[in-house]
Structure formats: C-alpha cells, structure tokens
Amino acid sequence: MNIGIFDSGLGGLLITKSLIKKLPEYNYTYLGDTKRVPYGNRSPETIYEFLRESVEYLFKHNCKLVIVACNTASAQALRRIQQDFLPSNYPDRKVLGVIIPTCEVAAPNNISKNIGILATNATVNSNAFVIELKKIRSDIKIIQQSAPLLVPFIENNELKLVEPILNKYLRSFKNGKIDTLILGCTHYPLIYNHIQKILGKKVKIISQDKIIPEKLKMYLLKHTEIEKVLTKKKQYQFNVKDLTEVMKKTVTKWFGKDVMLCQVDLRD
Numbered sequence: 001m002n003i004g005i006f007d008s009g010l011g012g013l014l015i016t017k018s019l020i021k022k023l024p025e026y027n028y029t030y031l032g033d034t035k036r037v038p039y040g041n042r043s044p045e046t047i048y049e050f051l052r053e054s055v056e057y058l059f060k061h062n063c064k065l066v067i068v069a070c071n072t073a074s075a076q077a078l079r080r081i082q083q084d085f086l087p088s089n090y091p092d093r094k095v096l097g098v099i100i101p102t103c104e105v106a107a108p109n110n111i112s113k114n115i116g117i118l119a120t121n122a123t124v125n126s127n128a129f130v131i132e133l134k135k136i137r138s139d140i141k142i143i144q145q146s147a148p149l150l151v152p153f154i155e156n157n158e159l160k161l162v163e164p165i166l167n168k169y170l171r172s173f174k175n176g177k178i179d180t181l182i183l184g185c186t187h188y189p190l191i192y193n194h195i196q197k198i199l200g201k202k203v204k205i206i207s208q209d210k211i212i213p214e215k216l217k218m219y220l221l222k223h224t225e226i227e228k229v230l231t232k233k234k235q236y237q238f239n240v241k242d243l244t245e246v247m248k249k250t251v252t253k254w255f256g257k258d259v260m261l262c263q264v265d266l267r268d
C-alpha cells in the first residue's frame with residue numbers, strides 16, 4: 001500500500017519531495033486539488049468537504065495513510081476527519097496533519113519565546129497553531145499574521161513580485177518582536193530566502209519540508225503495523241485535479257523533469 005499526500009494545490013509537492021529524499025523506499029501518491037486551490041479563504045465546512053473527498057480518493061487508490069500537507073485543511077478539517085469520518089468509514093486507515101509535528105519542533109527549545117506564525121486566513125482563524133503551541137509551552141508569546149496574497153503569486157511562479165507584499169505581511173514580526181517564525185503554509189518554503197532576508201538571520205525559520213520527513217520516519221518506527229503493509233517499490237505518482245501549462249511550467253521550474261503531473265478525476 002502507498003503513502004498518500006494531499007494538498008490543496010502544488011505547494012505540497014515540496015514536502016513530498018523531501019519525504020521521497022529521506023524515505024525513498026516507499027510508494028507515494030500525491031493529490032493536489034488544483035481545481036479549487038486556494039482553500040485559505042474558504043469556510044470550514046467547505047474545506048472539510050473538499051478534504052473528505054480527496055482523502056477518500058487516496059484511500060480508494062490504495063493509500064494506507066494520508067499526510068495532509070495542507071496547513072489550511074489540517075487546521076480546519078483534520079480533527080473532524082479523524083474523529084467522525086475515519087472510524088465509521090475507514091477504521092483501518094490513518095490521516096495525519098502537519099500542525100502538531102511543526103509545533104513539537106518549534107516550541108520545546110528554549111530559544112523560542114516569541115513565535116510568529118505566517119499562514120492563510122483560514123489557518124490563522126482556526127487558531128490551531130496557537131492552541132497546539134500553548135499545549136506544549138503555555139509561556140510562549142505568539143503573533144499570527146495571515147498572508148492571503150502569497151499563494152496565488154507563488155502558484156503562478158511570480159516570486160519576484162512577492163517581496164513588496166511580504167514586506168507588508170512581515171511588518172508585525174519585525175524589530176525583534178519574534179525569535180522564531182513558523183512557515184504555516186505548504187508554499188512558503190519557496191520564499192524562505194525572501195523571508196529570511198527581510199527578517200534577518202536572528203530569526204529562526206521553521207519550514208515544514210525540513211521537519212515532516214523526520215516526523216514520518218519516527219511515526220513509522222513506532223507504528224510497525226502500518227509500516228509493514230507499505231509497499232517498498234519506489235513508485236511515485238503525482239496527481240492533480242486540474243492541469244494547465246502554467247502548472248506544468250511551475251513544477252518543472254521547481255523540480256526539473258523529475259515530477260510529471262497527471263490529471264485525475266475524483267470519480268475514477
């Protein structure tokens with residue numbers, strides 16, 4: 001069986017790429033809901049419906065566990081999927097998110113006392129990062145900033161135009177207000193350098209593509225009943241619900257020719 005990775009769009013390919021690098025032996029099936037990205041400005045109910053459909057597609061295509069790389073979907077809909085949908089429909093499958101593992105890396109070290117979170121509107125509104133960080137360390141000060149314009153620019157490969165917008169979004173973190181910044185969105189690792197340049201080297205940036213592979217490795221070591229049913233044939237499938245020339249170009253620019261996108265229909 002495969003490891004499924006879901007994202008609302010193309011950004012989750014970054015985590016997928018680093019998962020494949022760290023744990024290449026497994027089979028991976030990626031699904032990007034490029035037909036309906038971005039999720040960041042949508043309601044919790046809609047995000048839940050979209051996530052449920054995609055998770056079901058991945059289960060029907062032989063995935064034992066699904067990693068919800070999308071922060072927005074993890075923040076707004078993961079709990080409901082785990083508590084309501086899985087037990088009665090797929091009790092033998094697992095769905096994991098990215099928010100708790102990110103907080104587990106960001107919060108425990110003593111350097112991080114003032115943590116900034118940059119994310120979509122829906123993720124910020126859910127308060128998911130704040131809730132999970134405070135569970136680990138209640139004394140942390142947290143500043144959240146939503147950045148609704150970043151994903152469309154990144155998905156359209158307009159990275160040069162991102163800096164003026166970033167300057168505006170990062171203003172609330174500047175002048176020593178934070179020591180650590182969580183990139184709470186699949187797409188932001190692509191603008192890591194722009195962010196570091198604006199905030200300066202003193203701010204530690206937590207990027208999920210660097211931490212999720214290690215977290216998955218630990219999870220699989222602990223859950224041998226899952227690990228042992230995973231197929232180890234190094235087959236990687238990258239599926240999207242809508243495919244345009246711009247998407248193909250963007251993905252080739254990010255990954256070279258390694259990643260070939262296929263268009264799929266959820267009814268298949």
Ligand code: DGL
Nearest residue numbers: 008038039040071072186
């Ligand atoms: N994948 C989303 C996230 O990580 C960003 C794109 C969107 O808004 O759908 O929050």
